[in-house]
Amino acid sequence: xxxxxxxxxxxxxxxxxxxxxxxxxxxxxxxxxxxxxxxxxxxxxxxxxxxxxxxxxxxxxxxxxxxxxxxxxxxxxxxxxxxxxxxxxxxxxxxxxxxxxxxxxxxxxxxxxxxxxxxxxxxxxxxxxxxxxxxxxxxxxxxxxxxxxxxxxxxxxxxxxxxxxxxxxxxxxxxxxxxxxxxxxxxxxxxxxxxxxxxxxxxxxxxxxxxxxxxxxxxxxxxxxxxxxxxxxxxxxxxxxxxxxxxxxxxxxxxxxxxxxxxxxxxxxxxxxxxxxxxxxxxxxxxxxxxxxxxxxxxxxxxxxxxxxxxxxxxxxxxxxxxxxxxxxxxxxxxxxxxxxxxxxxxxxxxxxxxxxxxxxxxxxxxxxxxxxxxxxxxxxxxxxxxxxxxxxxxxxxxxxxxxxxxxxxxx
Amino acid sequence: xxxxxxxxxxxxxxxxxxxxxxxxxxxxxxxxxxxxxxxxxxxxxxxxxxxxxxxxxxxxxxxxxxxxxxxxxxxxxxxxxxxxxxxxxxxxxxxxxxxxxxxxxxxxxxxxxxxxxxxxxxxxxxxxxxxxxxxxxxxxxxxxxxxxxxxxxxxxxxxxxxxxxxxxxxxxxxxxxxxxxxxxxxxxxxxxxxxxxxxxxxxxxxxxxxxxxxxxxxxxxxxxxxxxxxxxxxxxxxxxxxxxxxxxxxxxxxxxxxxxxxxxxxxxxxxxxxxxxxxxxxxxxxxxxxxxxxxxxxxxxxxxxxxxxxxxxxxxxxxxxxxxxxxxxxxxxxxxxxxxxxxxxxxxxxxxxxxxxxxxxxxxxxxxxxxxxxxxxxxxxxxxxxxxxxxxxxxxxxxxxxxxxxxxxxxx
Numbered sequence: 001x002x003x004x005x006x007x008x009x010x011x012x013x014x015x016x017x018x019x020x021x022x023x024x025x026x027x028x029x030x031x032x033x034x035x036x037x038x039x040x041x042x043x044x045x046x047x048x049x050x051x052x053x054x055x056x057x058x059x060x061x062x063x064x065x066x067x068x069x070x071x072x073x074x075x076x077x078x079x080x081x082x083x084x085x086x087x088x089x090x091x092x093x094x095x096x097x098x099x100x101x102x103x104x105x106x107x108x109x110x111x112x113x114x115x116x117x118x119x120x121x122x123x124x125x126x127x128x129x130x131x132x133x134x135x136x137x138x139x140x141x142x143x144x145x146x147x148x149x150x151x152x153x154x155x156x157x158x159x160x161x162x163x164x165x166x167x168x169x170x171x172x173x174x175x176x177x178x179x180x181x182x183x184x185x186x187x188x189x190x191x192x193x194x195x196x197x198x199x200x201x202x203x204x205x206x207x208x209x210x211x212x213x214x215x216x217x218x219x220x221x222x223x224x225x226x227x228x229x230x231x232x233x234x235x236x237x238x239x240x241x242x243x244x245x246x247x248x249x250x251x252x253x254x255x256x257x258x259x260x261x262x263x264x265x266x267x268x269x270x271x272x273x274x275x276x277x278x279x280x281x282x283x284x285x286x287x288x289x290x291x292x293x294x295x296x297x298x299x300x301x302x303x304x305x306x307x308x309x310x311x312x313x314x315x316x317x318x319x320x321x322x323x324x325x326x327x328x329x330x331x332x333x334x335x336x337x338x339x340x341x342x343x344x345x346x347x348x349x350x351x352x353x354x355x356x357x358x359x360x361x362x363x364x365x366x367x368x369x370x371x372x373x374x375x376x377x378x379x380x381x382x383x384x385x386x387x388x389x390x391x392x393x394x395x396x397x398x399x400x401x402x403x404x405x406x407x408x409x410x411x412x
Numbered sequence: 413x414x415x416x417x418x419x420x421x422x423x424x425x426x427x428x429x430x431x432x433x434x435x436x437x438x439x440x441x442x443x444x445x446x447x448x449x450x451x452x453x454x455x456x457x458x459x460x461x462x463x464x465x466x467x468x469x470x471x472x473x474x475x476x477x478x479x480x481x482x483x484x485x486x487x488x489x490x491x492x493x494x495x496x497x498x499x500x501x502x503x504x505x506x507x508x509x510x511x512x513x514x515x516x517x518x519x520x521x522x523x524x525x526x527x528x529x530x531x532x533x534x535x536x537x538x539x540x541x542x543x544x545x546x547x548x549x550x551x552x553x554x555x556x557x558x559x560x561x562x563x564x565x566x567x568x569x570x571x572x573x574x575x576x577x578x579x580x581x582x583x584x585x586x587x588x589x590x591x592x593x594x595x596x597x598x599x600x601x602x603x604x605x606x607x608x609x610x611x612x613x614x615x616x617x618x619x620x621x622x623x624x625x626x627x628x629x630x631x632x633x634x635x636x637x638x639x640x641x642x643x644x645x646x647x648x649x650x651x652x653x654x655x656x657x658x659x660x661x662x663x664x665x666x667x668x669x670x671x672x673x674x675x676x677x678x679x680x681x682x683x684x685x686x687x688x689x690x691x692x693x694x695x696x697x698x699x700x701x702x703x704x705x706x707x708x709x710x711x712x713x714x715x716x717x718x719x720x721x722x723x724x725x726x727x728x729x730x731x732x733x734x735x736x737x738x739x740x741x742x743x744x745x746x747x748x749x750x751x752x753x754x755x756x757x758x759x760x761x762x763x764x765x766x767x768x769x770x771x772x773x774x775x776x777x778x779x780x781x782x783x784x785x786x787x788x789x790x791x792x793x794x795x796x797x798x799x800x801x802x803x804x805x806x807x808x809x810x811x812x813x814x815x816x817x818x819x820x821x822x823x824x
Contacts (some may be wrong), residue, residue, distance in 0.1 A: 113605050
């Protein structure tokens with residue numbers, strides 16, 4: 001079953017916005033058994049939209065379109081599709097209510113732009129938008145389906161997950177495809193590949209392996225297709241079990257839970273509480289932890305101590321140690337962790353101190369030098385890391401490494 | 413002058429690799445005056461490559477292709493292009509030397525795959541690859557140009573910058589293009605469009621306007637082309653000046669600086685310091701602030717008070733107010749801001765308290781209810797917001813709204 005993705009928006013063509021939508025859609029629709037034939041990005045131009053749509057509809061069963069559904073004059077997708085499928089625009093009462101609720105909820109009045117967004121072609125089904133004013137449109141032409149959605153990523157994603165995928169599964173018979181994720185942490189891609197080379201070489205030809213690296217982590221994806229989901233899953237499970245024996249310390253998830261979710265579950269299980277004391281991560285570690293719904297059950301808070309006086313006054317770091325060893329040192333990071341453990345009376349505390357860059361490095365402690373400590377009632381462990389030169393990547397890698405160390409301590 | 417980008421690679425179509433190449437190429441080629449007509453991603457399939465190339469060559473003057481130039485059997489771009497342009501493959505001595513040097517330098521011997529990469533169609537010019545083994549190929553057909561490059565981003569980027577762009581500038585006369593960004597905050601897209609409708613309608617036809625929304629912000633982009641860059645910029649500046657008079661409070665940047673950068677510059681200018689006290693943003697506000705290099709000059713730290721006891725013990729929030737009004741209230745958020753202002757002895761403090769969701773909402777205070785306060789020596793201001801249902805978006809919008817309020821206070 002072929003599927004085409006069309007992304008509409010001048011911002012894509014001038015290289016202003018990175019097209020993460022097509023990437024995300026491709027991954028999600030591939031997962032449920034579609035073959036993504038082509039991704040096409042075009043500008044907000046009527047003729048080009050029509051030409052592209054009619055071309056790709058010849059080759060694909062399903063066409064998913066994003067972008068150009070906003071309330072402003074440069075948004076052309078709705079009138080163009082209405083013309084293409086020969087419909088009439090009429091106000092959809094349910095959509096009008098959705099929009100009105102959203103706009104009034106934000107403290108604004110319905111204006112003409114908002115009202116215009118409730119004008120829907122009479123020959124399509126509405127894909128409701130739970131998070132924005134632009135509804136999605138589902139057109140059918142014989143056995144083929146064309147769906148238009150807004151380009152705002154979180155609006156589009158909810159529509160695909162909640163409505164488009166269920167409707168597609170209803171309409172088409174799709175092969176069973178299993179993508180098994182194995183999430184690893186603490187090994188660079190090249191080292192990981194070396195460690196698991198023998199395992200990789202003995203994989204059956206029906207199982208495809210992919211390495212998906214991100215700062216501090218590598219996701220492994222094992223993919224296989226078949227008629228029976230249970231059978232495919234069983235063959236994959238056998239291989240995952242073997243892999244578990246090779247790198248047990250580095251695998252933190254096989255159900256695609258991220259590191260902060262895994263840690264949250266462990267803390268809930270242990271009925272334990274957590275706090276952080278952050279310097280170089282500047283709140284990003286606490287942000288990852290609190291991005292998990294329900295984190296208020298175990299996360300009590302954090303002291304972000306960018307200034308040394310806050311390390312001293314709030315976390316009890318010794319002034320003499322700051323002077324003798326510097327803020328980025330084992331002594332200081334351990335005192336930060338122990339300090340917040342005591343201050344916030346929690347069971348576990350994590351601290352970070354490093355040079356995120358691009359300035360602040362020295363010959364002895366170059367940019368990318370990071371100390372991380374984890375404390376609990378038994379004491380404190382700490383470790384030095386040497387990351388790279390990019391500030392944003394150093395912040396991310398520090399937070400991931402801190403979560404990785406916390407996970408090890410939680411495992412005992 | 414129209415330009416098409418074709419990205420070849422299965423990893424793009426299954427959503428495994430994000431297509432950053434097309435984005436980067438579009439931005440670079442747009443800058444020098446090309447109109448990017450379309451970006452197309454396809455798999456390593458001979459028929460599909462030929463069909464796509466012949467289609468887009470009808471519409472565009474220049475076609476840039478990346479991917480499928482590697483040394484393995486699934487790399488088809490070279491033989492396909494050789495067939496398409498009717499050439500013969502012969503060993504190119506300069507390319508052979510480049511490859512040999514690179515391979516020997518890495519401590520390997522030349523193998524058959526490496527030798528095969530020096531076989532080049534005899535009707536193209538070679539675009540040398542300074543960082544890898546796969547050379548680029550420059551074909552001309554009448555006034556049109558087709559360039560194939562490897563998909564490895566840093567190899568491709570060096571080839572475009574060092575060779576492709578200089579050669580294109582030699583071959584074509586290109587217009588000057590200006591994209592002016594105007595970044596706004598605090599107005600939903602539909603409300604913004606209403607407020608600036610008259611201004612939008614009076615824009616000269618040569619200036620194109622685009623709305624680019626993200627949570628809590630809308631970027632406006634004014635684009636125009638001409639023969640003289642100074643003249644085009646001048647006409648755009650006139651329009652931006654008019655816009656500034658309509659929504660002066662909402663425009664925070666015309667040089668594409670983000671809100672956290674703008675605030676950083678204002679704090680540096682005022683030689684002022686900043687701290688945050690965060691509940692619902694859970695560190696994300698501090699993370700945005702500290703994502704800016706040099707933020708340690710003005711940002712002292714934060715107290716993330718997820719637990720009420722930390723609001724009381726660390727920030728001096730009155731227990732009775734927490735009990736009477738709840739954590740998400742004007743009383744509590746103002747005390748949080750004033751508390752951290754005093755505790756960290758800073759000039760400005762920002763506090764957030766809200767229900768990020770998905771749980772924790774009530775009829776009176778639904779998910780998405782957020783209070784934000786900004787304090788300085790003159791006192792404290794606070795405001796209630798009602799955002800949506802998604803935890804991650806609520807966190808982002810809260811942080812952006814907090815930065816927006818801080819900016820207003822910093823402006824005085």
